[in-house]
Amino acid sequence: MKTKLLMLAISMTIGLHAQTTHDLIWERGFESPEADLTIDIGDTVRWTWTDEVPHTVESNTGSTETFSSPILTGLGQTYSYTFTVEGVNPYFCGIHGANNMSGVITVQEGLSIDEFEEVSVRLTPNPVHANLKIALPQNYTNGNLYIIDLTGKTVLTNTIENRESMIEVDVSSIKSGMYLIRFELDKNIITKRLIIQ
Ligand SMILES: [Cu+2]
The missing domain is CATH 2.60.40.3080 (Immunoglobulin-like)
Structure with missing residues (x-):
């Protein structure tokens, strides 16, 4: 029983450790390298719309995970996605295109402390x-x-x-x-x- 409780405590600690939210802005002209992040498995990326035109956040060809926001418009709108698989995830705005709005989210297993x-x-x-x-x-x-x-x-x-x-x-x-x-x-x-x- 004590062992089980200890195991639960450890796994909860690891779980909490992994749940980081990373913020990015999202607007016309926002590109690599500012739009790139390296994160841990289980982390969430939250994009916040910082101009007043419609955008999407969509995984691009070759992305390990597939994600797609609705078309959002307006300052302060957000889209969040939690990455659960190790890999490389190029993404872009489906409205303004990868030449104007794009980045890469790299997901690594167990970044060291x-x-x-x-x-x-x-x-x-x-x-x-x-x-x-x-x-x-x-x-x-x-x-x-x-x-x-x-x-x-x-x-x-x-x-x-x-x-x-x-x-x-x-x-x-x-x-x-x-x-x-x-x-x-x-x-x-x-x-x-x-x-x-
Ligand atoms: Cu856009």
Whole structure:
């Protein structure tokens, strides 16, 4: 009985570890390499529409998994897909075409914990009213962060210096709503969704 409980606890921990949601913007001209991600099996990719024209997210020829969003229009609309098979998944917008909107989601089995943490950024609290605390990975040299509204306009830019692992950003001057916060840490680009209240 105790063994079973322990096994359950371990498998729940692994399950939680695997369930990361990665955010991407989705608009005309959004392409590789910014539209590319490497994720773990079981992770979800969430695309957020950041312009006001119709788009789809569709797997392209040769994709390991097959997925297709409905045609969505409007700022802040989202489409999410959870990847469950190791492989390579080229995708594109069925309306604007692979030459204008496309990327590749690479799904790997069991990214090591180090790799996983290398690309992890934690935002607390989220939603946030004033002081946003950001936990950063420690093995980068140069960093910038951008808070971008759903029209694609950058409303705040910060340089991250001295390889800080925890920073605070005052967002009280930004009006409430949904934003994307984008981190450029050396060559890693990490985008997350941020709600400001
Ligand atoms: Cu499109």
